[in-house]
Amino acid sequence: MSAGRVGIRLIRRRDARVLEQLLRSNRAWLSPWEATYPGNPGPTPGDVSLKPAIKRMRQQFSEGRGVPFVVTYDGDVVGQLSASDISRGALWSASVGYWIDGAHAGKNITPTAVALAIDYLFVSVGLNRVEICIRPENSASLRVVEKLGLRYEGRRLRYIHIDGAWRDHDSFAVTREEAPGSMLARLETRAPTEPGRP
Structure with missing residues (x-):
């Protein structure tokens, strides 16, 4: 899936090397x-092979x-985006997380990639709701959800x-009903707004 110069695709095992290099350099x-583990620092991202993680x-x-x-x-691979905790039953929801190479930040790549992913989750997976949780100090990531118009x-x-x-x-x-058409179209037509938070 792509929009102009930005695309997303399923991760492959052979992506491990470039992702490891990006994690080390960033x-x-x-x-x-x-994310870290309480009481156990765990491995530093990029310092161990990602192939087992990609396999999982x-x-x-x-x-x-x-x-x-x-x-x-x-x-070129410039980051990673995952939809996790996909729920079915009565919920039909997922959480989205992402990261991007710092050299590519500020080029509207992440909002476009997230819009593409949400469209995929609504249309191809059939979900009703997608959420993104962000540290309040992460101003770059907050700009992503602001550009997309996600509800606080x-x-x-x-x-x-x-x-x-x-x-x-x-x-x-955002729920499917809040984004008729597509999130990508919503991103492309939205005027910049102030954050939707108190």
Whole structure:
């Protein structure tokens, strides 16, 4: 799936090398926003092979529990985006997370990639709701949901262990009914607005 120079596609095992290199070269840019494990720092992203993680992500995809994408710009891999915690039953929802190479930030790549992913989740997976949870200090990521016009749902206190501590996150969401047509069309026609938060 693509829109202009930006694309997303399912992650492949052979993407491991370029993703590892991007994670290593973006340590300072990404570490404040990366998940950590309480009482156990775990491996530093990019310093271990991603092939086992990619294998797990693809297994979750085959089981219908997640959709792991790479983000591309002019055909080159520049980041990663995942839909996780896909729920069926009475919920039909997923959470989206993403990261991008710092050298490519500010080019509207991430909002476009997220819009493409949400369209895929609504149309191809059939979900009703997609949410994105963001640390309130992460101004770059907050701009993504603002550009997309996602609805603010509230603050989740001490929600995810990030960068060595439990961190609050602001929750944003969109339902299929809130985005008739497509999220990509919504992104392309939205005028810049102020954040939809109190």
